[in-house]
Amino acid sequence: MRRWWGVMVSAVLLGAALSGCGTPSGADGDLTDDWRPVAEARQFAPQAGECHVIAEPTSYLTSHQPVDCAKTHLVETFHIGAFTGALAARPIPPRVGSSAMRSAFAECDSRAKEFVGGDWRGARLSVQVAPTSPDGWAGGSRWFRCDIFELDAVGGVNGDNDRAIARAGSLRGVLKGSSPLVYRCMEEDEWGRLLPIACTEPHRFEFAGIWAAPDQSYADAQQDEDAVHAKCRTVIARYAKVPVDGMLRYRTGTTYRFPSAEAWARGDRGVRCWFWSGGRKLTRSIAGGGTKALPVN
Known part of the structure; x- marks a missing residue:
């Protein structure tokens, strides 16, 4: 984890006109006019x-x-x-x-x-x-x-x-509701996975938002980690409602997740950003908390 922080229908017409033989009763002599047309092929x-x-x-x-x-x-x-x-x-x-x-x-x-x-x-x-x-x-x-x-x-x-x-x-x-699928407050397990936790429980991470990365190669997009963290700090600042200034890096740590390589190839350019406390445990959300929620450290 990086931190800074288709039928062909063929028909054979068997109509041999034999000398001395007449048309069968009830038939008009035309072997085709009573056939139903073949249905048009439908695409799946x-x-x-x-x-x-x-x-x-x-x-x-x-x-x-x-x-x-x-x-x-x-x-x-x-x-x-x-x-x-x-x-x-x-x-x-x-x-x-x-x-x-x-x-x-x-x-x-x-x-x-x-x-x-x-x-x-x-x-x-x-x-x-x-x-x-x-x-x-x-x-x-x-x-x-x-x-x-x-x-x-x-x-x-x-x-x-x-x-x-x-x-x-x-x-x-x-x-539209309070789905457990939504990223909110999270805590890290021993394998470095971020698992959801109630914001009232001790935690060090909180999802703050997304920024769109430039349309470039996957490797190039991840090369400048400092730039990625800086973008995430701005996302966190908007989420917590604190100034985007020279002191911002002292208010918040960051961690982020790029889309998977497969998702990137599909067209997903959203970089997910999380606030990281740097170690101290929080028991409330930082959303809209201002400088009180994110003091300078």
């Missing part, structure tokens, strides 16, 4: 509101086995979007994690905030995009699936957590 498409036991962002028909969201599942589809323009004209679908998927991720991001009732980055949640399969794309499908899933505990090192954990129940509106 998932639906919003489906949940899945396969967490990978795959959209093959063979692996599409949705379950009731009230039952145990790993990911939930909350929105179906469509590739348009130049992206839709591509011969193959955009690759998962490629820059071509950024616009789809941005749409999923916005829809996810509406779906859960807040910024999902401030909770143990992540969002992914599952594009149409190559076969579906060749058949004319241009949809993409927006999935959301629950994460495990906040790990001890930056970007180590992108594993969907099993849950039962939809995530719709989950952030």
Whole structure:
């Protein structure tokens, strides 16, 4: 942990006109006018509101086995979007994690905030995009699936957590109440994981907010730790309502978590920031506490 702080239907017409044979009773001699037309082929498409036991962002028909969201599942589809323009004209679908998927991720991001009732980055949640399969794309499908899933505990090192954990129940509106998924006060265990704790219990960490990192490589984004801590101090200052000045570094310690490498590739640029007391235990939230909550030390 870093601190600073598709049928072809073929038909064979067997109509041999034999000399001296007449048309059977009740037939008009036309073997085709009474056939029903072949139904137009329909493309497979998932639906919003489906949940899945396969967490990978795959959209093959063979692996599409949705379950009731009230039952145990790993990911939930909350929105179906469509590739348009130049992206839709591509011969193959955009690759998962490629820059071509950024616009789809941005749409999923916005829809996810509406779906859960807040910024999902401030909770143990992540969002992914599952594009149409190559076969579906060749058949004319241009949809993409927006999935959301629950994460495990906040790990001890930056970007180590992108594993969907099993849950039962939809995530719709989950952030509108006092959800246990929301990051609040936390304490560190022996493996460096940040675990939730009531703010009235002794703790040294409190989630303060998020800042958006520049669109650059994952490695480059994490290179300047001092700059990351400085950005987080500003986030904490806004959260606690203290001045952003030369004394700020003496009021708060910081720890942060980058999105996982996989989430970064999908388009998540949100750096999560936590206040760190530096050692002393607090028994109240610093939210809006001002200089009384964060005195100069």
